[in-house]
Amino acid sequence: MSDTLTAAPPAVGAPVRTDAPMLSVRGVKTFYGNIMALKGVDVDVYKGEIVTLIGSNGAGKSTLMMTIFGQPRPREGSIVYEGRDITKVPTHEIAQLKIAQSPEGRRIFPRMTVFENLQMGASVDGFSHFDEDLLKVFTLFPRLKERINQRGGTLSGGEQQMLAIGRALMSRPRLLMLDEPSLGLAPLIVRQIFDAIRELNRTEGLTVFLVEQNAFHALKLAHRGYVLVNGLVTLSGEGRELLERPEVRAAYLEGGAH
Amino acid sequence: MAVQTAETAPAAAKAGDAGSLFAHAFKDALITGLIAIGLLGPLIGFQTIIIDGALGLGYRPGLLAVMVGIIFAGRLLLNLTVWSPNRVPKTRSGPSVFDRLGATVGPGVKPALLAFAAAFPFISFYAMGGWNESRYLIDLGILILTYVMLGWGLNIVVGLAGLLDLGYVAFYAVGAYTYALLATSTPVNEFFAGLLGETFWANWAFWICLPMAGLFAGVWGMILGFPVLRLRGDYLAIVTLAFGEIIRLVLINWVDFTGGGAGIASIPRATFFGIPFNASENGFAALFGLEFNPMHRIVFLYFVILVLALITAFATVRLRRLPVGRAWEALREDEIACRSLGINTTTTKLSAFATGAMFGGFAGCFFAVRAGFVSPESFTFDVSAMILAIVVLGGMGSQIGVAVAAAVMMGGMEMLRNLGFLTQLFGNDFDPSLYRMLIFGFAMVAIMVWKPRGLVSTRDPTIFLKERKSVSGDLVKEGHG
Ligand SMILES: Nc1ncnc2c1ncn2[C@@H]1O[C@H](COP(=O)(O)OP(=O)(O)OP(=O)(O)O)[C@@H](O)[C@H]1O
Ligand SMILES: [Mg+2]
Numbered sequence: 001m002s003d004t005l006t007a008a009p010p011a012v013g014a015p016v017r018t019d020a021p022m023l024s025v026r027g028v029k030t031f032y033g034n035i036m037a038l039k040g041v042d043v044d045v046y047k048g049e050i051v052t053l054i055g056s057n058g059a060g061k062s063t064l065m066m067t068i069f070g071q072p073r074p075r076e077g078s079i080v081y082e083g084r085d086i087t088k089v090p091t092h093e094i095a096q097l098k099i100a101q102s103p104e105g106r107r108i109f110p111r112m113t114v115f116e117n118l119q120m121g122a123s124v125d126g127f128s129h130f131d132e133d134l135l136k137v138f139t140l141f142p143r144l145k146e147r148i149n150q151r152g153g154t155l156s157g158g159e160q161q162m163l164a165i166g167r168a169l170m171s172r173p174r175l176l177m178l179d180e181p182s183l184g185l186a187p188l189i190v191r192q193i194f195d196a197i198r199e200l201n202r203t204e205g206l207t208v209f210l211v212e213q214n215a216f217h218a219l220k221l222a223h224r225g226y227v228l229v230n231g232l233v234t235l236s237g238e239g240r241e242l243l244e245r246p247e248v249r250a251a252y253l254e255g256g257a258h
Numbered sequence: 259m260a261v262q263t264a265e266t267a268p269a270a271a272k273a274g275d276a277g278s279l280f281a282h283a284f285k286d287a288l289i290t291g292l293i294a295i296g297l298l299g300p301l302i303g304f305q306t307i308i309i310d311g312a313l314g315l316g317y318r319p320g321l322l323a324v325m326v327g328i329i330f331a332g333r334l335l336l337n338l339t340v341w342s343p344n345r346v347p348k349t350r351s352g353p354s355v356f357d358r359l360g361a362t363v364g365p366g367v368k369p370a371l372l373a374f375a376a377a378f379p380f381i382s383f384y385a386m387g388g389w390n391e392s393r394y395l396i397d398l399g400i401l402i403l404t405y406v407m408l409g410w411g412l413n414i415v416v417g418l419a420g421l422l423d424l425g426y427v428a429f430y431a432v433g434a435y436t437y438a439l440l441a442t443s444t445p446v447n448e449f450f451a452g453l454l455g456e457t458f459w460a461n462w463a464f465w466i467c468l469p470m471a472g473l474f475a476g477v478w479g480m481i482l483g484f485p486v487l488r489l490r491g492d493y494l495a496i497v498t499l500a501f502g503e504i505i506r507l508v509l510i511n512w513v514d515f516t517g518g519g520a521g522i523a524s525i526p527r528a529t530f531f532g533i534p535f536n537a538s539e540n541g542f543a544a545l546f547g548l549e550f551n552p553m554h555r556i557v558f559l560y561f562v563i564l565v566l567a568l569i570t571a572f573a574t575v576r577l578r579r580l581p582v583g584r585a586w587e588a589l590r591e592d593e594i595a596c597r598s599l600g601i602n603t604t605t606t607k608l609s610a611f612a613t614g615a616m617f618g619g620f621a622g623c624f625f626a627v628r629a630g631f632v633s634p635e636s637f638t639f640d641v642s643a644m645i646l647a648i649v650v651l652g653g654m655g656s657q658i659g660v661a662v663a664a665a666v667m668m669g670g671m672e673m674l675r676n677l678g679f680l681t682q683l684f685g686n687d688f689d690p691s692l693y694r695m696l697i698f699g700f701a702m703v704a705i706m707v708w709k710p711r712g713l714v715s716t717r718d719p720t721i722f723l724k725e726r727k728s729v730s731g732d733l734v735k736e737g738h739g
Pocket of ligand 2: 061062063104179
């Protein structure tokens with residue numbers, strides 16, 4: 001699986017884009033102590049795309065997402081967002097550049113209510129579009145509206161996931177990064193969340209970077225995908241094409257296609 | 259069937275074992291009693307006495323028997339009640355009395371407490387039959403309110419922002435010394451004497467220094483906050499503890515500036531906005547057509563600290579609704595998530611330290627003007643510990659809880675001072691004040707066992723939206739202030 005698909009353009013047929021990517025990760029190496037979790041990763045996300053990153057447990061998917069956010073910082077390589085090198089920019093300033101994330105484990109504020117959690121999400125945007133965005137989030141996840149005064153920590157897992165995504169959306173991001181939004185959710189809710197992502201992408205042109213275990217759904221949804229194995233990108237290409245690749249089918253889809 | 263058997267078996271065992279249970283409890287208590295004899299025998303049973311100038315041995319079998327008896331009976335009682343295996347653990351349905359006090363009954367309780375606090379000097383005047391007689395009570399009220407204010411101030415740092423600060427007394431000291439040093443400073447006095455009249459500084463020092471004390475303390479809060487920004491939990495606690503001690507040691511050792519361990523005396527007293535509380539014809543009593551009474555100043559001080567405490571509470575309530583206050587609370591919950599949401603955790607932490615310190619500074623300034631004397635002895639770790647205990651017992655973040663905890667702790671400490679009647683029970687050399695800390699400690703353990711999350715453990719949302727009601731602009735606006 002060491003041969004990269006991108007090296008063979010005709011086989012992929014992905015349209016070659018000439019514009020600069022919105023987010024460009026180049027040769028990123030991230031370490032935890034002496035352990036190299038990312039071994040030189042290249043990833044591009046173009047404006048208006050849904051890009052998914054799949055890979056098995058411990059491949060380094062979450063690490064890549066957090067590295068883009070500056071915690072931890074890469075030891076080598078560069079991360080450029082909208083033409084600006086953000087490799088060394090403090091995390092909160094990266095968020096102010098309108099990149100939002102729903103991190104692994106959701107990380108909502110457990111003692112604060114749903115409403116307060118959503119308010120926290122809007123901090124970056126300065127509350128200028130608060131009402132409007134709130135309505136949008138509630139239309140997307142009516143469940144949150146019913147639970148508005150409930151403490152985040154007492155929500156069900158799926159509701160917490162909705163809250164984490166809703167909170168990320170409250171900052172009016174240009175790039176939305178989601179780490180395993182389908183984790184632990186009922187298939188129906190997964191469908192709902194993936195539909196919501198597609199909807200946001202189609203109607204508002206929101207760019208989405210999606211980390212997923214659920215390779216089948218993710219690749220069906222995404223325009224392009226990357227496969228991460230042991231800290232290295234081994235395959236990349238159009239979502240549906242990757243879905244057809246025997247390597248991908250064997251490694252990530254066995255019995256997973258439902 | 260299997261399920262049924264599983265359920266009935268223990269019940270049957272219970273009924274059958276009632277007798278053997280008592281026997282077991284009795285045996286256990288007996289063993290405890292024997293251990294007590296072994297331990298207490300040498301400790302209490304023997305006593306060194308002086309016979310004809312030489313050391314001799316006395317015996318106290320009676321006292322030993324009483325002690326062992328108490329231990330035996332206590333153990334037996336506990337075995338049969340609290341520790342009994344048959345005891346069904348009490349499950350609490352719904353919030354406890356104090357939680358309801360904080361939440362549901364809150365709307366009525368808060369104004370009632372406030373009205374009581376405002377009327378307190380007059381209530382004690384009528385209850386005790388005169389100002390001079392009520393001095394003790396009003397002084398106690400001032401003490402309690404000072405700690406309520408300190409508790410509310412520290413609550414911002416510990417309760418809201420979740421930064422464990424064991425050196426809060428440092429800011430109390432900075433506030434007190436700010437006032438003490440400026441008010442007694444000859445150059446400052448002469449400067450104002452030339453500008454605005456001889457008595458200007460003596461009359462106005464407190465009112466001018468009060469905001470400055472808060473400001474200085476706030477700046478110190480930031481200075482001390484910088485080095486600890488990266489620390490969390492235990493490490494933060496230890497470093498702040500050290501800061502508290504450093505400030506005290508500087509106050510002791512920088513004799514030229516602070517007067518050292520002797521402190522600073524004859525600090526100008528509080529005035530009624532420039533009008534001194536004295537017997538002269540320009541004094542408060544003469545101007546208001548009252549008979550001069552030194553208690554006027556005390557009552558006034560009571561209202562000053564009441565207002566200062568209320569300002570602290572009000573500011574906290576307002577701040578919690580602002581983005582900065584919400585960021586403090588979010589910081590307590592999840593620092594990484596905060597940063598990912600674009601919150602600068604550095605400035606958020608510093609602002610929490612500075613705001614908390616500022617209120618400590620106000621309280622310190624008040625302390626100096628009330629006492630008229632400051633010395634490093636007033637700013638020991640005990641004070642930090644007491645304030646922190648108030649915040650923790652009050653329920654970390656709950657304002658009403660902190661107020662109740664302050665009243666219980668400070669009022670309780672005072673009451674323990676007045677346990678003189680116990681000498682009739684335990685003999686004349688029994689000094690109840692020696693047991694204050696012991697009883698106090700027991701009380702704290704009891705509260706923590708009974709209410710491990712503090713008296714009022716629920717957190718009030720900063721905004722409460724009506725269910726199913728569409729979010730209207732008004733409500734949202736209130737939310738983000
Ligand atoms: N804080 C950390 N300290 C040390 N090692 C870490 C840390 N976080 C992650 N790792 C290691 O880095 C590797 C990549 O972890 P990462 O969380 O990025 O995996 P992942 O692809 O997101 O996996 P999953 O699908 O299970 O979430 C793993 O081997 C993990 O053990
Ligand atoms: Mg992960």
